[in-house]
Amino acid sequence: xxQLVQSGAEVKMPGASVRVSCKASGRAFTDYGVSWVRQxxxxxxxxxxxxxxxxxxxxxxxxxxxxxxxTTDASTxxxxxxxxxxxxxxxxxxxxxxxxxxxxxxxxxxxFWGQGTLVTVSS
Amino acid sequence: DIQMTQSPSSLSxxxxxxxxxxxxxxxxxxxxxxxxxxxxxxAPRLLIYAASSLHSGVPSRFSGSGSGTDFTLTISxxxxxxxxxxxCQQSFRTRYTFGQGTKLEIQ
Numbered sequence: 001x002x003q004l005v006q007s008g009a010e011v012k013m014p015g016a017s018v019r020v021s022c023k024a025s026g027r028a029f030t031d032y033g034v035s036w037v038r039q040x041x042x043x044x045x046x047x048x049x050x051x052x053x054x055x056x057x058x059x060x061x062x063x064x065x066x067x068x069x070x071t072t073d074a075s076t077x078x079x080x081x082x083x084x085x086x087x088x089x090x091x092x093x094x095x096x097x098x099x100x101x102x103x104x105x106x107x108x109x110x111x112f113w114g115q116g117t118l119v120t121v122s123s
Numbered sequence: 124d125i126q127m128t129q130s131p132s133s134l135s136x137x138x139x140x141x142x143x144x145x146x147x148x149x150x151x152x153x154x155x156x157x158x159x160x161x162x163x164x165x166a167p168r169l170l171i172y173a174a175s176s177l178h179s180g181v182p183s184r185f186s187g188s189g190s191g192t193d194f195t196l197t198i199s200x201x202x203x204x205x206x207x208x209x210x211c212q213q214s215f216r217t218r219y220t221f222g223q224g225t226k227l228e229i230q
Contacts, residue, residue: 035219045134045159045210045221051142062124065218080142095166108214109157113166 004096004114011120012018017084020117023098029077030054033099035110036070036081038092046092050078050099086121093118124150124212129222134230140201144225146194146211156216158187158196161224162207170209171196178230 007021022034022053025110035050050058051070058070069082097110126149136142147158154174159167169178171187174194184199198205206229211222 022201037221044208044224045161045212047212047219047221050217050219062217097167102173104175107155107176108217109169109172109178109211110167111169111178113168116166 002098003114004098004112006064006094006096006114006117009118009120010123012086014087014121016086016121017082018086018090018119019082020081020094020096020119022079022081024077024079024098024112028084029072030074033055034070034072034079035097035099035111037097039095040089040092045093048081048094053079083119086119088121091119091121106117124218125152125220127211127213127220127222129209129211129225131225132180133180133226133228135228136201137230138201138203142198142201142227144196144209144227146189146196148180148192148194148213148215151191152213152215154190155213156187156189156194157214159210159212160205160207161181161210167210172214197211202227 003025007024030053033050033052036048040048051058053072067084071080096114098112100111128147143195157176158171170181175187176180186197208224208226210224
């Protein structure tokens with residue numbers, strides 16, 4: 001059974017950086033990608049970016065690409081999300097999700113999700 | 124980026140009702156459209172991928188249709204556990220985007 005387990009809640013000062021981890025268990029880590037999605041309080045889902053686990057290719061949302069870095073460590077089957085220059089607008093629950101292809105490899109979707117990590121940015 | 128617009132933003136319905144939620148893309152995305160359900164305090168859950176393919180373990184009362192720019196998610200007979208927020212998401216471009224969500228509430 002696939003599980004994505006994220007690191008715990010964080011409280012950061014404005015201007016700081018945060019790093020959230022997402023440890024995968026179950027099926028082979030390098031067969032899939034990992035996407036990150038965030039949700040501000042009372043708001044909808046915002047896609048942030050994704051990374052391939054076998055070669056580290058990344059694709060970021062345009063509004064975040066200057067502040068966001070996604071990485072993976074295949075030896076520990078863990079993905080990381082680092083967001084820099086935090087403001088109060090970055091206060092949100094951050095989710096990792098497995099990016100999975102359908103059986104024909106044409107369609108991609110997020111079928112397994114982490115439990116979410118609350119990041120609070122406050123002075 | 125492709126913009127996804129869902130309507131209505133909220134909907135009140137009763138157990139047993141048939142409901143249809145709508146999602147529109149700002150450009151044609153063929154059938155590269157996924158639907159997710161999210162309940163308060165939980166991570167999203169995949170329901171439908173490729174516009175109309177039911178994900179494993181999802182009840183058959185959920186169905187999706189559409190192609191191009193206009194898509195629908197239909198719940199044929201609402202159950203108490205279906206009251207949640209539903210999001211569409213395009214996978215046509217790998218800068219994925221979500222709709223703003225439709226909150227389905229008990230009438």
